[in-house]
Amino acid sequence: MSLVETHTQQDHRNEQRQRILSAAATCFARDGFHGTSMQKVCAEASMSPGALYRYFPSKEAIIAAIVENERAERARVFDNVSRSANLIEGLIGCMMEFLADDSASCAELSPEILAEASRNPKLREIIEPFEEETRQMIRALILGAQQTGEIDPAIDPDDLQVLFSAIGDGLILHRQMHPHWQVRERLPTFGRLIARMVAPPVKATQP
Amino acid sequence: MSLVETHTQQDHRNEQRQRILSAAATCFARDGFHGTSMQKVCAEASMSPGALYRYFPSKEAIIAAIVENERAERARVFDNVSRSANLIEGLIGCMMEFLADDSASCAELSPEILAEASRNPKLREIIEPFEEETRQMIRALILGAQQTGEIDPAIDPDDLQVLFSAIGDGLILHRQMHPHWQVRERLPTFGRLIARMVAPPVKATQP
DNA sequence: AGGGTGAGAATGAACGTTCGCTCTCGTATT
DNA sequence: AATACGAGAGCGAACGTTCATTCTCACCCT
Numbered sequence: 333m334s335l336v337e338t339h340t341q342q343d344h345r346n347e348q349r350q351r352i353l354s355a356a357a358t359c360f361a362r363d364g365f366h367g368t369s370m371q372k373v374c375a376e377a378s379m380s381p382g383a384l385y386r387y388f389p390s391k392e393a394i395i396a397a398i399v400e401n402e403r404a405e406r407a408r409v410f411d412n413v414s415r416s417a418n419l420i421e422g423l424i425g426c427m428m429e430f431l432a433d434d435s436a437s438c439a440e441l442s443p444e445i446l447a448e449a450s451r452n453p454k455l456r457e458i459i460e461p462f463e464e465e466t467r468q469m470i471r472a473l474i475l476g477a478q479q480t481g482e483i484d485p486a487i488d489p490d491d492l493q494v495l496f497s498a499i500g501d502g503l504i505l506h507r508q509m510h511p512h513w514q515v516r517e518r519l520p521t522f523g524r525l526i527a528r529m530v531a532p533p534v535k536a537t538q539p
Numbered sequence: 540m541s542l543v544e545t546h547t548q549q550d551h552r553n554e555q556r557q558r559i560l561s562a563a564a565t566c567f568a569r570d571g572f573h574g575t576s577m578q579k580v581c582a583e584a585s586m587s588p589g590a591l592y593r594y595f596p597s598k599e600a601i602i603a604a605i606v607e608n609e610r611a612e613r614a615r616v617f618d619n620v621s622r623s624a625n626l627i628e629g630l631i632g633c634m635m636e637f638l639a640d641d642s643a644s645c646a647e648l649s650p651e652i653l654a655e656a657s658r659n660p661k662l663r664e665i666i667e668p669f670e671e672e673t674r675q676m677i678r679a680l681i682l683g684a685q686q687t688g689e690i691d692p693a694i695d696p697d698d699l700q701v702l703f704s705a706i707g708d709g710l711i712l713h714r715q716m717h718p719h720w721q722v723r724e725r726l727p728t729f730g731r732l733i734a735r736m737v738a739p740p741v742k743a744t745q746p
Numbered sequence: 747a748g749g750g751t752g753a754g755a756a757t758g759a760a761c762g763t764t765c766g767c768t769c770t771c772g773t774a775t776t
Numbered sequence: 777a778a779t780a781c782g783a784g785a786g787c788g789a790a791c792g793t794t795c796a797t798t799c800t801c802a803c804c805c806t
Contacts (some may be wrong), residue, residue: 348751364658366573370796380753381797391796426747447654450715451571491728494713494720495706502709506701508657511700521698529736548784555785578761587787588763598762 349387352377353401356394363439365395365448396458399445403462406430410469419477420530424523428501431507431516439504446501470496477530484532492530499526556594560608562603568647572602572655574582603665604653610669613637617676626684627737631730634707637725638714646711653708658663677703684737691739706733 355377359368370391374381388394409429417424430439439519449455470493477483503522507515559739562584566575577598595601618635623629637646656662666675677700684690690699710729 344751364654364657366571367658369794372796382754382799383752385797386751389797443650443657444653446652446712446716447571450650451569451574469619487732488728491725491732494725495729495732498713498722499702500709501697501712502705502707503654503710505708506705509653515701515705518701519700521695522575522702525694525698525702529732532739539578551785576760578760587789590786591764591766593785 333353345387348379352379352384352387352394352462353397357398359405360395360398360444364444380461380514392454395448398441399449399455399458402441402445403459408463410466414469414473415475419473419482420527422473423496423500424519427503427519428516430500430504431519433516439507442501442504443508456530461475469499481531481532482527486532487530549703553631554593555586555590559586559591559601559627560604566620567602567605567651569580570745571651599661602655605648606656606662608664609648609652610666614669614672617673621676621680626680626689627730627734629680630703630707630733631726634710637707637711638726640723644716645701647715649711650715666709674704687736688739692738693739694737 352373352420356368356373358373359376362368363372373394376382386396409426413422413426416425444457445459449459455467463476471489474483474489474492474496478485478487478489501521503515503519506513549728559580563575563580566579566583569575577591580601581591584591591732596603616633620629620633623632627733651664652662656666659724678696681690681699681703685692685696686746709730710722710726
């Protein structure tokens with residue numbers, strides 16, 4: 333039946349695409365976007381250039397697909413946090429996942445992506461929706477935590493969102509640059525420090 | 540006199556070198572290390588390739604010189620902070636300088652440098668001493684502030700140093716990526732938040 | 747038989763770098 | 777004082793390489 337056949341073919345195409353993306357991600361993490369030639373990707377994927385170009389029209393398209401995947405993964409992880417009752421614990425848990433040793437290296441490409449996106453408009457367009465989504469999610473979490481009293485309501489949510497974003501990306505960056513700093517192991521401590529930062533001030537005891 | 544003549548020649552060489560470095564920095568900030576061809580640098584410096592290569596043996600050497608300059612500048616700014624009586628204010632002042640709008644763009648290349656250094660061993664070797672110096676300086680500042688009581692002595696200085704470094708680089712990164720977030724304008728607020736984070740806990744009032 | 751698939755050589759552009767040359771100018775020789 | 781010389785600065789075409797991409801053709805599978 334043509335339906336079944338088509339399905340099998342589509343499956344094959346998807347598998348090949350995935351193989352290419354996986355190989356490219358490995359190369360990009362090792363050598364960077366610009367340090368990775370298509371030949372390297374082909375070698376990593378055990379595939380000829382001619383074959384590869386049947387699945388992606390250009391190197392940039394591969395980069396775009398990978399960046400999109402990574403950002404989607406990031407958004408997904410963040411989405412899980414909203415279920416956590418405690419804001420700070422949730423965010424730290426989030427970072428724990430991002431910085432996981434064995435994981436599918438969600439964070440490994442971050443410096444590369446940020447550097448590239450800061451100057452490549454196409455990449456910027458791709459990541460912008462995800463960044464905005466994450467941003468709004470953090471903002472909403474902050475507002476919620478201010479209502480539960482976990483965060484001092486006097487703090488401007490926008491200020492805090494910017495600071496949280498900076499801390500998050502900074503930690504990802506440093507974990508990459510200085511593995512021996514044990515960033516991941518220090519996360520719980522950081523969580524406690526941040527909790528102190530945003531906690532409402534102790535009221536003078538006047539009933 | 541040969542001495543005077545020699546001096547003039549050396550002056551010229553230094554000027555030319557500086558011209559090249561300045562042109563290269565402009566290009567690198569605009570297009571990134573890999574997006575900048577030597578032809579572009581030559582055009583920006585109004586100089587032929589042949590002339591340029593009399594002053595630097597390779598593109599990598601130019602990158603190395605620029606990175607070294609930038610890191611030295613960074614270390615210099617940090618050095619000024621140690622004179623500030625108040626730690627947090629000093630660090631924030633530091634960031635204010637890094638993120639200055641008009642400045643010689645100390646921070647503009649940071650994402651590029653970090654991404655490149657995370658994979659290029661030569662670059663890594665160049666920036667390592669500066670990073671270590673900055674690290675030790677921050678650590679010393681923290682220890683000092685703990686003695687003056689500005690920082691809770693119960694906080695591990697190493698933890699705090701890692702967190703401070705991450706925040707600093709994260710802010711530089713975001714200021715680059717999201718200019719409309721007004722990172723610089725929010726710095727004083729961030730300073731106040733961080734001060735809350737590290738402040739010693741209020742003691743129960745029992746005399 | 748023929749449409750989808752793959753291999754790998756081929757292509758042209760762009761890159762970092764070099765080469766051969768000219769020009770400038772301070773110094774030494776006369 | 778005038779001339780000849782040489783070192784270094786500068787130029788821009790050219791080199792060899794590498795890159796992303798395309799072409800050609802053989803090979804399936806049905």
